[in-house]
Amino acid sequence: MSTARTWAVALTGVDGHLIEVEADLSNQTPGFRIIGLPDKALGEAAQRVHNAGRNSGLELPRRLITVNLSPASLPKHGSGFDLAIAVAALASGDAIPRRAIRQTVHIGELGLDGRLRPVPGVLPAVFAAARAGFERVVVPCANEAEACLVPGLEVWGAASLAEVAAWHGADVEVPDVVAVGGDEMPRAAEPVPDLRDVVGQEEAVDALLVAASGGHNLLLSGPPGAGKTMLARRLPGILPPLSDEEALEVAAIRSLAGEQIAGLDRLPPLEAPHHGASVAALVGGGSRVARPGAIVRAHRGILFLDEAAEFSRSALDALRQPLESGAIEITRAGFVARFPARFQLVLAMNPCPCGNYGVRGAECCCPSVAIRRYASRLSGPLRDRVDIELRVSRVGASRATAAVADGMDTATARERVRQARARAAERWAGTAWRRNVDVPGTWLRQGSMRLDSAVRRPLDRALERGVLTLRGYDRVLRLAWTMADLAGAERPRQDDVGRALLLKQGAAR
Numbered sequence: 001m002s003t004a005r006t007w008a009v010a011l012t013g014v015d016g017h018l019i020e021v022e023a024d025l026s027n028q029t030p031g032f033r034i035i036g037l038p039d040k041a042l043g044e045a046a047q048r049v050h051n052a053g054r055n056s057g058l059e060l061p062r063r064l065i066t067v068n069l070s071p072a073s074l075p076k077h078g079s080g081f082d083l084a085i086a087v088a089a090l091a092s093g094d095a096i097p098r099r100a101i102r103q104t105v106h107i108g109e110l111g112l113d114g115r116l117r118p119v120p121g122v123l124p125a126v127f128a129a130a131r132a133g134f135e136r137v138v139v140p141c142a143n144e145a146e147a148c149l150v151p152g153l154e155v156w157g158a159a160s161l162a163e164v165a166a167w168h169g170a171d172v173e174v175p176d177v178v179a180v181g182g183d184e185m186p187r188a189a190e191p192v193p194d195l196r197d198v199v200g201q202e203e204a205v206d207a208l209l210v211a212a213s214g215g216h217n218l219l220l221s222g223p224p225g226a227g228k229t230m231l232a233r234r235l236p237g238i239l240p241p242l243s244d245e246e247a248l249e250v251a252a253i254r255s256l257a258g259e260q261i262a263g264l265d266r267l268p269p270l271e272a273p274h275h276g277a278s279v280a281a282l283v284g285g286g287s288r289v290a291r292p293g294a295i296v297r298a299h300r301g302i303l304f305l306d307e308a309a310e311f312s313r314s315a316l317d318a319l320r321q322p323l324e325s326g327a328i329e330i331t332r333a334g335f336v337a338r339f340p341a342r343f344q345l346v347l348a349m350n351p352c353p354c355g356n357y358g359v360r361g362a363e364c365c366c367p368s369v370a371i372r373r374y375a376s377r378l379s380g381p382l383r384d385r386v387d388i389e390l391r392v393s394r395v396g397a398s399r400a401t402a403a404v405a406d407g408m409d410t411a412t413a414r415e416r417v418r419q420a421r422a423r424a425a426e427r428w429a430g431t432a433w434r435r436n437v438d439v440p441g442t443w444l445r446q447g448s449m450r451l452d453s454a455v456r457r458p459l460d461r462a463l464e465r466g467v468l469t470l471r472g473y474d475r476v477l478r479l480a481w482t483m484a485d486l487a488g489a490e491r492p493r494q495d496d497v498g499r500a501l502l503l504k505q506g507a508a509r
Contacts, residue, residue, distance in 0.1 A: 002026075004091030006101040007134065008069075008084035009125035010076045013290055013330070013337030014252055016128025018105070020070045021081065023088035028064040034085070036069030039077040039288055048079075048110045049086040056114035056162040057172050061093035075335055077289050079109035080119040083138065086110060086161055087168070100168040105129040105137040114161045117180045118142035123248075123255040126150045138164055142181030146261040149251065181260070192237040192267065196409040197230065200395035204231055207390045207503060209413055212238050213420035214482030215437035216475075217323070217345040217385060219308075219378075219506070222392035223362070224355045228348035231392070232304045233270065235346060238413040239301075240421060241266035246300045249340065253299055256292055269301035271343075275310035279318045283328050283341075290330045290337030295322055298343035308347040309377040316382055319345065323385045347378070347386065359394070387437070387475045389506030420485040436481045441474030444481070451477070455494045458501055467505070476500045 002025040009016045019036075032046035053060050067085050069076050084106035091098045107125055109117040122143040127150055129137050136154045139147045144157030158164045159179040166174050198205055204220070208231055211218045218235075220228040242250060247264040255261050273281060273294040280286075284293030295303055303319075305311060322328045326342035352371045356362035366374075383389070425434045433439050443449055453460070459476055462468045468476065479500035480492035487496070 002092055004088045004096075004098045004101065006084050006088045006091070007103075007105045007129075008081045009105060009107060009128050010069075010074060011078075011121045011124060011128075011256070012074075012335055013339050014124050014256065015338065016125050017071075017074055018128060018132045018134075019074070019076065019081070019084075021084040021088045021106075022068040022070065023085070023092040024066050024068075025061055025092050026064045026066065030062045030064060032060075032065045032067075032089075034067045034069070036067075036072040037075045038069065038081075039075070041079050042076055042081055045079065045082050045085050045110075048082055048112065049089060051112040052082075052086060052110040052114040052161050053090065055112065056160060056165070056175075058090055058095055058162065058165055058170065060089055063093075065089050065092065075288075078119065078121075079117075080107050080121070080125070082110040083108035083116065083161070083164065087164060090165060090170070091168075095170055095172075096165055097169045103134065103136065104168075105134050106164070107137065107143070108140045108158070110161060111180065113177075114175075115177055115180050116140035116158055116160060116164075118260065120258040121256045122146050123149060123261060124252040126153065126155075127248075127252065129153065138167075140181070141179035142260065145263070146251075146255060149248065149261070149264065192410065193230075193234050194410045195234045195238060195413050196407050198227060198234065198407055201227055201231065201392065202407070204390060204392050205408060205413075207388050208235060208238070209416060209486060210479065210482055210503070211235070211344070211346075211388055212413075212417045213436075213486055214387075214424070214478060215344055215435040216387035216479060216482065217347075219347045219349070219383070219386045219389045220392050221349055221351060221389065221506070223350060223359045223394060226392040226394050228392055229306055232302070232306070232346045232348055233272075234410065235302055235304075235344075236268045236270045237410045238417050239268045240414070240418050242268060242300060250300050253292055253296055253339070257297060269298055270304060271295075271298035271301070272304040272306060275305070275307045277311070277315060279312075279315045282315050283318050283322070284330055284337075284339060286330075286332075288332075290332065290335070290339075292339050293328075295319065295328060295341045295343055296339040299340045301343060302346055303343045304346045304348070306348045308349045309374050311377070313377060313379065316377065317379055320381055320385060345386070349378070350374075384469055384471050385475075387479055388503045390503065391506065416486065419488075420482065423485040423488070424481070436478045436485070439478065439481075441470070441477065444474060444477040451480075451492060451497070455492065456497055457494070458498050462501060462505075472504060476504045479503060 008019045118140045126147045138156045141157040147155045271294045322341040328341045330337045351357040352366045357364040480496045483496040484492040
């Protein structure tokens with residue numbers, strides 16, 4: 001029998017599918033054929049494998065080599081199959097013992113000189129291998145640290161095809177080569193800005209604490225220079241550090257996006273795309289390969305849209321569905337890729353195109369129709385999904401030049417947020433939710449969580465007058481519970497509900 005088998009991984013979104021790579025020899029005109037729905041890059045693997053094998057001292061048999069990628073109905077893409085194809089082809093000609101490769105997953109791209117090059121998506125691919133019960137995986141040296149983040153697997157980091165073949169028992173001399181990408185430095189962690197730098201914006205800082213404690217979406221409106229961007233960029237620092245599971249999810253998405261992963265980052269991610277970003281740049285896309293967009297890269301963190309009114313209306317409305325479901329599906333001919341997208345949305349915008357509308361001492365030169373058109377860039381359904389709308393004003397000279405800063409620092413704010421989230425997690429123990437923002441409205445409006453009629457009276461009146469939708473009603477309830485958690489109270493009071501209603505309706509502070 002001349003058939004050899006090993007394993008690789010095909011990625012569809014963040015989901016990995018184990019692919020059995022079969023190589024078979026036949027007495028026909030010598031050649032190299034790859035079947036099983038390969039894409040263009042994968043179809044070119046035949047030439048890379050030929051040259052890499054010859055330059056590594058591992059000649060392929062001079063017969064017809066047929067490589068099948070099974071299941072054949074699943075589209076495969078990318079150059080990460082090169083190593084598995086090369087190992088299976090060499091084993092079919094007995095250059096490598098076939099038994100040695102049967103229970104090993106091989107991931108990596110081959111250079112013409114036989115060196116292994118790093119590929120994106122190694123972390124989710126290794127996750128898929130671990131879930132499928134495999135115990136050993138071979139990856140390029142540059143991806144070794146990333147693959148080692150998955151527990152319970154034996155990871156081999158190889159620099160060349162000859163090194164992999166020698167590990168499997170081939171009689172080949174292993175050259176001393178420099179690993180591709182092995183000398184790259186990991187991305188340096190950026191310093192976390194401190195909340196104490198925010199001066200004279202106590203109401204905005206309080207709103208930031210509420211947003212962080214409950215995971216609520218936030219809209220900051222105000223003139224240029226009021227500190228909207230400064231506030232938004234300090235939100236990740238006051239969020240609790242990511243758990244092991246959450247940090248691995250974030251690292252897997254960064255791996256798919258092509259970043260080199262050296263370890264787990266506990267700081268929630270912050271994505272701030274430019275206002276010229278298209279729908280595909282925000283939600284992800286691609287004709288043959290689905291790539292994660294900004295909302296996916298912001299998973300478990302913050303999506304900050306500065307100058308939100310300058311984004312296209314279609315791009316902003318594309319956020320509505322993932323804000324509700326916490327995931328995004330990209331459908332293309334032949335595949336459906338699903339990405340997690342559980343992010344916290346922060347929007348910042350000016351009150352008008354010139355930014356001076358309603359600003360004391362400033363002159364607004366915008367006509368009324370331009371102001372209305374500018375504000376309408378954020379559609380009603382999108383605003384309905386925002387929990388807190390806050391008007392931010394410029395800071396006066398007396399506050400800006402105060403000798404002593406009396407604001408809250410990041411460490412204190414983070415501890416308050418941690419305590420509030422701990423109270424919420426204790427309350428929702430036994431359910432699938434840990435944050436107030438994730439709790440369905442029916443749980444808050446019915447049963448033991450239902451507030452007394454006297455407490456929710458202002459909220460009921462707003463719903464009856466049509467000021468709020470039922471979705472907005474539920475969001476105000478979630479805000480009220482978050483305020484109670486911050487205050488250490490067992491249940492929201494009428495003051496909490498009233499303040500939550502003011503924040504939802506965007507009252508100027």
